[in-house]
Amino acid sequence: MKKDDCIFCRIAAGEIPSNTIYEDGEFRVILDLAPASKGHALILPKEHYADIYEIDEETAGKAMKLAKRMTTHMTKALACDGFNILQNNHEVAGQTVFHFHIHLIPRYQNAKNNDILMWSHETFTEEEMAQIRDSLKVK
Numbered sequence: 001m002k003k004d005d006c007i008f009c010r011i012a013a014g015e016i017p018s019n020t021i022y023e024d025g026e027f028r029v030i031l032d033l034a035p036a037s038k039g040h041a042l043i044l045p046k047e048h049y050a051d052i053y054e055i056d057e058e059t060a061g062k063a064m065k066l067a068k069r070m071t072t073h074m075t076k077a078l079a080c081d082g083f084n085i086l087q088n089n090h091e092v093a094g095q096t097v098f099h100f101h102i103h104l105i106p107r108y109q110n111a112k113n114n115d116i117l118m119w120s121h122e123t124f125t126e127e128e129m130a131q132i133r134d135s136l137k138v139k
């Protein structure tokens with residue numbers, strides 16, 4: 001279902017103009033309005049899913065296949081040197097638009113602005129790591 005108050009639903013439906021680089025029945029791929037690099041794009045499903053928790057596995061799989069195809073195509077077209085594929089869920093993880101999307105971020109060796117996506121590291125004891133592993137085991 002499309003959500004009337006969702007900006008990405010309206011962009012995906014073509015109600016709000018966007019710089020579209022790919023479209024099919026289920027997805028639209030647009031240039032990000034505030035790009036991290038030249039060619040930074042977003043894969044938007046046309047259906048509304050808030051995040052990874054809401055999207056069904058089949059659509060998530062198709063979105064990832066499209067990410068693979070777009071990355072291959074964009075790397076050739078942009079002659080970029082690498083790529084980040086990023087997907088944020090919930091505010092604490094940096095999500096600002098609550099309609100599932102995948103970031104496609106081309107990276108260039110000699111870019112002026114090449115903020116590598118990094119995080120600081122936490123440390124856990126071996127015992128804590130074992131507890132974490134046990135709590136996360138898929139049974």
Ligand code: 5GP
Binds near residue numbers: 007034035042094098
């Ligand atoms: P998030 O932080 O939710 O993972 O990413 C949202 C992204 O959407 C940001 O990179 C932001 O620049 C982009 N964005 C927000 N509003 C618009 C818009 O109206 N049009 C386009 N093309 N991108 C948008």
Ligand code: ZN
Binds near residue numbers: 008009
């Ligand atoms: Zn939406």
